[in-house]
Amino acid sequence: SVKKVHRIACIPGDGIGTEITEAAIQVLTTLQKTLGWFSSTIFGRLFMILKLALLLGTFEFDFTHLDWSSKAYLERGWYMPPDWADQLRKHDAIYFGAVGWPDVPDHISLWNLILPIRKVMSQYVNLRPTRILEGIASPMANVKREDLDWVIVRENSEGEYSGQGGTSHEDTPHAVATEISIFSQVGIERIMHFAFQTALSRPRKKLTMVTKSNAQRHGMVLWDKVFYTVAKEYPDVEIDKMLVDAMTVRMVLHPASLDTIVATNLHADILSDLAAALSGSIGIAPSSNLDPTRKNPSMFEPIHGSAPDIAGKGIANPVGAFWSAAEMVRWLGEEKAADTLMKAIENVTQAGVKTKDLGGSENTKGVTEAVCKEIEKVL
Ligand code: NAI
Ligand code: MG
Numbered sequence: 001s002v003k004k005v006h007r008i009a010c011i012p013g014d015g016i017g018t019e020i021t022e023a024a025i026q027v028l029t030t031l032q033k034t035l036g037w038f039s040s041t042i043f044g045r046l047f048m049i050l051k052l053a054l055l056l057g058t059f060e061f062d063f064t065h066l067d068w069s070s071k072a073y074l075e076r077g078w079y080m081p082p083d084w085a086d087q088l089r090k091h092d093a094i095y096f097g098a099v100g101w102p103d104v105p106d107h108i109s110l111w112n113l114i115l116p117i118r119k120v121m122s123q124y125v126n127l128r129p130t131r132i133l134e135g136i137a138s139p140m141a142n143v144k145r146e147d148l149d150w151v152i153v154r155e156n157s158e159g160e161y162s163g164q165g166g167t168s169h170e171d172t173p174h175a176v177a178t179e180i181s182i183f184s185q186v187g188i189e190r191i192m193h194f195a196f197q198t199a200l201s202r203p204r205k206k207l208t209m210v211t212k213s214n215a216q217r218h219g220m221v222l223w224d225k226v227f228y229t230v231a232k233e234y235p236d237v238e239i240d241k242m243l244v245d246a247m248t249v250r251m252v253l254h255p256a257s258l259d260t261i262v263a264t265n266l267h268a269d270i271l272s273d274l275a276a277a278l279s280g281s282i283g284i285a286p287s288s289n290l291d292p293t294r295k296n297p298s299m300f301e302p303i304h305g306s307a308p309d310i311a312g313k314g315i316a317n318p319v320g321a322f323w324s325a326a327e328m329v330r331w332l333g334e335e336k337a338a339d340t341l342m343k344a345i346e347n348v349t350q351a352g353v354k355t356k357d358l359g360g361s362e363n364t365k366g367v368t369e370a371v372c373k374e375i376e377k378v379l
Pocket of ligand 1: 097098102106110307308310316357
């Protein structure tokens with residue numbers, strides 16, 4: 001068939017997760033109407049007829065809404081049903097908002113929703129591009145748009161978030177807790193190959209590897225070792241190595257010296273929040289949780305959390321959610337739709353239609369409607 005149906009599982013989750021997911025669905029629906037099957041404009045219909053005549057593909061999104069959230073957990077006692085993995089595997093991709101709500105301890109909410117999905121769906125790559133979009137300024141006075149263009153490749157399946165450890169003598173003065181990091185040769189090799197291939201696909205072909213192998217002398221040393229071994233297979237990639245503490249300094253003082261960055265689960269989690277802030281706001285940064293083998297659906301979400309401090313006010317920045325949606329659409333093979341969405345986002349930021357975190361005065365709805373209008377114009 002010339003029409004491709006992309007089945008998307010939507011998990012809005014908690015707080016602003018629900019607000020930005022709704023905004024992302026609105027934008028994706030506009031994209032489908034404009035570029036996909038159900039074109040509403042005359043020009044869109046003509047474009048569709050032309051596409052059919054040339055036997056080019058058109059597409060449609062089929063959204064499934066999954067009510068897996070802290071609110072639901074508080075009412076019924078569970079986040080996901082027992083057959084959650086089978087349900088997700090019936091989809092081509094997962095779109096995720098955010099999880100976490102003050103009434104539930106954060107380690108309970110994370111370990112009942114997002115972390116099991118990342119692990120069981122073998123989404124061992126968490127890809128986090130950062131650049132300064134049109135019309136947005138870095139909070140650092142001397143950093144120009146062209147100075148900051150990075151991709152952070154975060155190991156997403158093991159490391160510091162392996163989930164191993166335990167507590168003895170809990171709730172006594174003698175409480176003892178362990179938190180065990182796990183680094184496997186296979187786990188490091190696969191993330192390194194992905195990172196080198198990412199670097200190779202970019203114009204500058206530079207890869208910076210981050211660890212803390214001076215103080216942590218086992219797992220991090222294995223990281224370093226595997227990195228240099230895998231590097232031999234990629235002679236065209238220019239490599240260097242940083243300790244994570246010094247890396248924060250380099251990101252702030254010499255952003256133009258960085259291109260692709262690979263780091264462990266915890267380190268990359270922290271560095272990517274810093275990267276987002278340096279590029280304007282945590283509200284614009286996207287992430288892709290990828291199973292590069294494509295045996296399981298990959299998951300797309302903005303990097304921010306549920307932001308209880310601004311939830312329900314309608315002021316969350318939806319740009320990170322839109323950029324994540326663009327990454328999803330690209331992963332699904334719709335290059336033109338992804339490019340159209342990115343162009344629409346940047347036309348809107350360039351025109352100064354921005355939320356408060358970016359120094360603007362618009363709300364979520366205003367930015368969403370502006371992006372939808374731009375999508376219709378771009379075509
Ligand atoms: P957060 O990212 O939710 O918020 C940090 C700060 O950034 C807040 O001041 C918030 O208002 C602001 N912010 C975040 N996203 C924004 C947006 N789109 N537009 C405008 N401002 C935005 O991180 P925080 O406060 O540490 O965590 C809140 C909850 O979210 C916790 O329960 C945490 O566990 C959870 N969380 C969930 C994540 C996920 O679902 N992947 C990721 C990070 C945190
Ligand atoms: Mg984070």
